[in-house]
Amino acid sequence: MGKDLIIKVMNHETIDRVPWVPFAGVHAGKLKGFTAKEVLTDGQKLYESLLEVNKLYKPDGMPVVFDLQIEAEILGCDLLWAEDAPPSVNSHPLKDTKEIPCKCKIPEAKQGRIPMVLDVMKKLSAEIGNETALYGLICGPFTLASHLRGNSIFKDMIKDAKYVKELVEFCAEVNIKMAEYYIDAGMDVIAIVDPLVSQVSSKHFHNILADSFESVFSYIRSKGKFSSFFVCGDATNQMEEMCLTKPDNISIDENVDIVKAKETTDKYNIVISGNIPLTTVMLHGNQQDNMKYVVDLLDSITKDNLILSPGCDMPYDVPIENTIGAAMAVINTAETREMVANYQAVEEDIEVDLPDYDHLKKPLVEAFTLDSATCAACTYMWGAAQFAKEHFKDEIDIVEYKYTTKENIARCKKMGVTNLPSLYINGKLKWKSIIPSEDELFEEIKKNMN
Amino acid sequence: MMDILKKIAESLMEFEPEDTIALVNEALASGIDAKTVLNEGLIKGMDIVGQLFKTNEIYVPEVTMAAECLQEALVVIKPLLKEEPSDVKVTVVIGTVEGDVHDIGKNLVAVMMEGAGFEVIDIGNNVLAQTFIDAAKEHNADIIACSALLTTTMAVMPEVAALAKNEKFEKDVKVLFGGAPIFEKWALENGADGYAEDASGAVQLVKDLVSRK
Numbered sequence: 001m002g003k004d005l006i007i008k009v010m011n012h013e014t015i016d017r018v019p020w021v022p023f024a025g026v027h028a029g030k031l032k033g034f035t036a037k038e039v040l041t042d043g044q045k046l047y048e049s050l051l052e053v054n055k056l057y058k059p060d061g062m063p064v065v066f067d068l069q070i071e072a073e074i075l076g077c078d079l080l081w082a083e084d085a086p087p088s089v090n091s092h093p094l095k096d097t098k099e100i101p102c103k104c105k106i107p108e109a110k111q112g113r114i115p116m117v118l119d120v121m122k123k124l125s126a127e128i129g130n131e132t133a134l135y136g137l138i139c140g141p142f143t144l145a146s147h148l149r150g151n152s153i154f155k156d157m158i159k160d161a162k163y164v165k166e167l168v169e170f171c172a173e174v175n176i177k178m179a180e181y182y183i184d185a186g187m188d189v190i191a192i193v194d195p196l197v198s199q200v201s202s203k204h205f206h207n208i209l210a211d212s213f214e215s216v217f218s219y220i221r222s223k224g225k226f227s228s229f230f231v232c233g234d235a236t237n238q239m240e241e242m243c244l245t246k247p248d249n250i251s252i253d254e255n256v257d258i259v260k261a262k263e264t265t266d267k268y269n270i271v272i273s274g275n276i277p278l279t280t281v282m283l284h285g286n287q288q289d290n291m292k293y294v295v296d297l298l299d300s301i302t303k304d305n306l307i308l309s310p311g312c313d314m315p316y317d318v319p320i321e322n323t324i325g326a327a328m329a330v331i332n333t334a335e336t337r338e339m340v341a342n343y344q345a346v347e348e349d350i351e352v353d354l355p356d357y358d359h360l361k362k363p364l365v366e367a368f369t370l371d372s373a374t375c376a377a378c379t380y381m382w383g384a385a386q387f388a389k390e391h392f393k394d395e396i397d398i399v400e401y402k403y404t405t406k407e408n409i410a411r412c413k414k415m416g417v418t419n420l421p422s423l424y425i426n427g428k429l430k431w432k433s434i435i436p437s438e439d440e441l442f443e444e445i446k447k448n449m450n
Numbered sequence: 451m452m453d454i455l456k457k458i459a460e461s462l463m464e465f466e467p468e469d470t471i472a473l474v475n476e477a478l479a480s481g482i483d484a485k486t487v488l489n490e491g492l493i494k495g496m497d498i499v500g501q502l503f504k505t506n507e508i509y510v511p512e513v514t515m516a517a518e519c520l521q522e523a524l525v526v527i528k529p530l531l532k533e534e535p536s537d538v539k540v541t542v543v544i545g546t547v548e549g550d551v552h553d554i555g556k557n558l559v560a561v562m563m564e565g566a567g568f569e570v571i572d573i574g575n576n577v578l579a580q581t582f583i584d585a586a587k588e589h590n591a592d593i594i595a596c597s598a599l600l601t602t603t604m605a606v607m608p609e610v611a612a613l614a615k616n617e618k619f620e621k622d623v624k625v626l627f628g629g630a631p632i633f634e635k636w637a638l639e640n641g642a643d644g645y646a647e648d649a650s651g652a653v654q655l656v657k658d659l660v661s662r663k
Contacts, residue, residue, distance in 0.1 A: 080551055080576070085602040088551045090576075151554060155518065157511040158465050199510040199554065233630070237506055279601055279631045315601040 002060030003188065006133035009271055009307060010189075010226045010248050018298060019307045020330040021135070021273060022323055024053045025066025026086055027314040031056060031434070035083040036316055040067050043116040047123055054128050056320065056433070057327050058376035061133035061189060064121050066313045067113075068139040068193055071174055072147035074112040075105060084316040092150035100166050101148070106177050114178075118185045125186025133189055135228070136182030140194025141171035141212045157204055165208050172212035176219045183223050190220045191228035191251070195312070198233030198255070202241045213245040221246075228273070232312045236261065243268040253278065253311030259301050266305060273307040276326055282310055282318045287325035287419060292340045294329035299337075320433035321419035324377045325370070332374045335404065339370065342406050350410035357427030363448040365389075365398040366424040368408075368417045372400060380435045381421035388441055396445060454480065458491030458523075462499055463508075465515040467522040474523045484530035488567065492523055496565025500650035503558075510554060513649075517561035524564070540568040540660050543585045544595040546575035547606035552599035555629055555649075559595060562649040563656065568593075579609040583617050590620055593656055598629040607632075611641025624659045628652060 026036035369378035
């Protein structure tokens with residue numbers, strides 16, 4: 001099971017393959033047609049979306065909610081909401097006053113959106129917690145301090161380091177309290193997500209921030225759970241200092257060369273996660289790009305102490321098939337390597353006879369898959385076709401074209417199939433990546449019956 | 451003379467605005483004209499800051515403080531500057547696009563451009579596409595610089611570029627895109643006249659674009 005892989009890699013044990021953790025935050029909502037705001041404010045919609053992530057992307061581990069503003073909102077920051085991205089902090093309560101908030105302000109479990117998040121965590125833990133490692137994400141102490149103080153915090157680091165240190169210590173206490181709530185709600189890994197760390201020197205990190213991070217990771221360890229340190233941006237020069245705060249895992253984005261960074265994390269026996277590029281590959285690339293990127297990455301790096309993941313929170317609109325392709329490449333690397341090679345090798349002139357779609361005697365359901373035996377989303381897509389066959393029996397024909405042969409790749413090219421899995425009826429694309437419900441599928445088939 | 455100008459340049463990295471102002475006043479009192487103090491002292495200093503930032507030798511806190519030294523010194527210098535016919539004045543309108551309130555990167559680019567001697571009109575964050583155009587017209591700008599941190603708000607940038615292309619400006623206004631999720635291919639395909647991957651690069655890009663006009 002996937003969760004075992006995460007536990008083993010965190011314990012530095014030998015494993016059969018590299019674990020896969022897609023950071024589907026607001027993107028989870030896309031799988032069910034919900035907006036970012038809906039999944040970050042409505043527990044039921046978040047829960048349904050995360051179950052879909054677990055089903056389609058076959059993660060070994062997954063975050064439950066990716067929103068670095070939950071704590072800040074409770075501590076008095078105004079939020080600017082968006083329909084297709086997490087909210088942003090729009091006001092800073094300590095902008096004009098250098099105060100350290102009272103400890104009585106540390107969020108309670110009943111405040112803000114915490115009850116909604118805890119409820120989803122508990123339900124998810126009961127439903128899939130045995131098979132998938134669940135990550136509870138917390139806004140890191142430095143980024144949280146910047147939410148409270150605003151951009152002045154950068155000037156403070158030089159002019160009043162003592163103040164910043166105290167403010168970050170307060171935020172670390174917030175982190176510890178949030179970690180306690182999330183661990184009690186069944187989380188296996190607590191991730192401290194602090195994108196701003198990459199924006200300060202390693203000296204500032206060491207002198208002002210490191211102690212706070214170390215105290216948070218130490219607390220998580222004392223509770224018998226794994227800790228992860230997420231950073232965004234070019235944190236190349238901060239890697240060593242980050243390692244010294246003793247997290248179990250460090251997660252980086254595409255701004256850091258993961259092969260070189262892994263040399264540092266390996267030195268400290270820390271697991272590294274990363275770093276499929278969010279924009280150029282996941283959002284703007286195609287399925288082939290994602291498969292190739294992951295295969296190339298895995299071919300360039302040592303496999304121990306490694307988790308494959310997107311660079312950070314996946315953009316809402318990442319094409320679903322891109323993540324399915326990335327998942328396939330992590331879980332079945334050899335097979336995917338072959339697919340990528342075949343795709344590049346296939347010439348347009350391979351002979352493929354397409355059915356005479358306009359003169360079919362009965363509806364033809366064609367499932368184009370990466371491989372229904374190994375790709376979860378493909379299994380469900382082909383499963384839907386098989387279910388229809390059981391229902392309609394001889395009234396319909398079904399066929400699966402796996403991407404594992406050159407002939408089928410050529411067929412995909414000729415048909416213009418770009419997203420796998422896809423379901424076509426009588427030569428027309430009906431569903432891509434998203435699996436149809438029984439009602440939707442049956443209705444569409446009936447429409448095509450003479 | 452060179453000694454005091456070098457000290458002014460270096461003072462930006464000492465992070466004490468009063469010291470920079472004192473050195474500027476000392477230079478002016480010794481008879482060095484304001485323009486030389488600006489170009490050979492402060493602008494050279496910010497150029498060094500930009501280079502150090504580009505090579506990850508300094509980070510946002512250091513640039514923020516160097517910028518404060520620069521800005522306080524500019525308050526002293528600006529009233530003394532006399533415009534000459536040969537001066538090439540570059541005006542930049544800069545802001546973070548609608549839906550996005552992240553301004554760390556935008557502020558860095560703004561201060562680097564100010565440090566390069568450009569007139570910078572910072573129109574803030576969460577700025578409507580049309581507001582960029584209106585500000586560019588009002589200030590007779592050469593450059594419109596749009597910033598975004600989010601993959602979702604970067605989509606506003608092509609709107610700004612499209613509006614700019616359809617607008618009748620007095621000058622040939624160039625539009626630049628910047629921010630963490632932006633990459634060159636996307637920027638150029640979506641209406642930008644140029645792309646740079648960091649604040650120092652943005653300054654050079656503006657210089658190149660303006661000199662080509």
